[in-house]
Amino acid sequence: MPVARPDSSGARIIAHVDLDCFYVQVEQRKQPKLRGLPTAVVQYNEWKGGGLIAVGYEARNYGVKRSMRGDEAKEVCPQIELVQVPVARGKADLSSYRNAGSEVVSILARKGRCERASIDEVYLDLTDAAEAMLAQTPPESLDEVDEEALKSHILGLESKDGNDSKATVKEWLCRCDADHRDKLLACGVLIVTELRMQVLKETEFTCSAGIAHNKMLAKLASGMNKPAQQTTVPFSSVKGLLDSLPIKKMKQLGGKLGTSLQNELGVTTVGDLLKFSEDKLQERYGFNTGTWLWNIARGISGEEVQARLLPKSHGSGKSFPGPRALKTVASVQHWLNQLCEELSERLCSDLEQNKRIAHTLTLHASAFKSSDSDSRKKFPSKSCPLRYGTAKIQEDTFNLFQAGLREFLGSFGVKTQGSHYSGWRITALSVSASKIVPVLSGTCSITKYFNGPDKFGSTSEQLPDNFIDAAPLSPSGSESYSTLNSTELQNELPGEQVWIEHSMADLGQLEMKANTWNRLDPSCSISKQTSGQWFHSGTESSSSLDQNKPQNRDDSRMRSVPIKSNQQEHKKSALKDKGASSILNFFKSGDLSCSSGNHDTEHAETLLPLGDCLSESNKKQVNIPKERLDNSTGDCLSESNQNQVNIPKERLAEAATTSTTTDRCGSDQIQQRSESWKLRIEEIDPSVIDELPKEIQDEIQAWLRPSKQPHRVKRGFTIADYFSPSKNRLEQ
């Protein structure tokens, strides 16, 4: 049963904060002499001056645009300062921007629920803060309003002839006869003003913001007055705003769906959408998308601000356009190794700073096949369980690539002759890590059961098998393929371009290796399951390879918001109320585990406390077999460390406090707490549950039950429903 907020009309106060030309600001902070000069950030300077990925406002005045080439920018604006993106391992390295983004997030998260929407964008739910302010120090009680707040833009508030817009804004903010929603909004304006000032003070970055009753409108508003300004959308201005708004300006409608709306329905503005019935839209675009369209045309969006300060995945990629396309396995392996190094490093930071581990490794590539037939692309993506350690990630990634390549070539062994070129060219590679979950916090009942409530120093050896053998085996096993020695390979690297053909490009070998891989797959339960998934590619899915079906499917990818938010709310509260997070984490680790014969467990004595896993001194102190640390820098976690599942509570706290002072993004620890509830209950392996003591089984069953029923949801029909989430009646 949906419960209304006790203390409000249901209106939310949502802000969208967007850093102005963020990369440029980051570079200008690094090099203050660039402030005030026309500046752009560019990557890869060699070809036509590189591509612009961020343009400062001074440069925009000259007509410089994002994604011009550096050369073009120079043409329109000869004085432009072009700053190069940092390069590491031969590729663009965006980590300085990511870190700068984290700085901002940690400030913005202070006043309410905060969702990191991208590297430079954040959503905030300030409802509670706004309500608190309204109750304690409402704007109407203020004698003076901060000068900065008076620079706000209020949509629909016409500046009077005397055009002292600040006086007008002040009057609007402090009206005592205002609608409750407007009063809340006024509070939101003041709060956001303060936040933005704080961001500027602490980071030197300016940002723009939108304040409204939902995410969609806040996002729209934040872009209306830039840079370093904020815009609010009172309820009464929504219709006026949307009516004439070009459909393509709406988030999600900038692509094919927006085009389809224009071309097939003749919809130019959001207002035009109002002419279509919900049924009509559903019929044309599917139920979910249709409902969503009908709603957004009316300014309705129930999408919640998710409490998430950290990314859900990490990726590292590089493109190899035109003549730079990779043509040999050796060159591919080289670049994959570079990408994996970066990825591994970032995974280590994440583990160290946020106590999270990723569970899935995925390889993406794009390729051309220049065989006699078509120059088709669509290189298949492949994923596998993620094993920590740079060398492991590199090994697994390369195996994924080979699996993909085999499938890509279609298993008919086009043998490459001598130095003939391979018939394929790789134009992009990327490696990513996903399914990132917090490592255990160690306070749950399951921990108490196994370790007793007051033991903190326990190691994984004390846990049952299902929990401790957390290091997943790759299907390859470490011995299963004799790869090109990567150091040997690196030595041969003359530059980015020239590559020596290697016998490894030979498809016969490639095939043999895959087979070997399959055969040698260790008799690990998990491994069995996954290797099946990995490698039937060559055998079974060659059929699916040639599928060129015209993919005209129902384009309904926009799940209607009410359904989604409702379900999530059920899940989350079910978990939260029971304090389930740590237990779920145990299951996640069980999911990783191999039951027996895992050679990685031989090194159990090398277990490090997780909080220390990255420090160099610790690596030396603890006796870790040399081959486990082979890959040096990025290799923070010997795989046995993954077994270290239960972290003493006090260690976590300690790590959190120490790193808040030293780390750039101290906010990330906050994240760990708020995120730890978000595990998916449905991912628990039932067979694992069976092995647990009765009391815990019961606890788990209690959580499972409420998450069972999928609901159909009906739209709210009163205006109050328009701006508040999850006020949907469940139809039964």
Add this chain to the structure above:
DNA sequence: CATTTTGACGCT
């Protein structure tokens, strides 16, 4: 085949 490099999410 020169918009790169991310990242989120929906569909099947």
Add this chain to the structure above:
DNA sequence: AGCGTCAA
């Protein structure tokens, strides 16, 4: 799991 869309 893998593919596609969207955004910045």
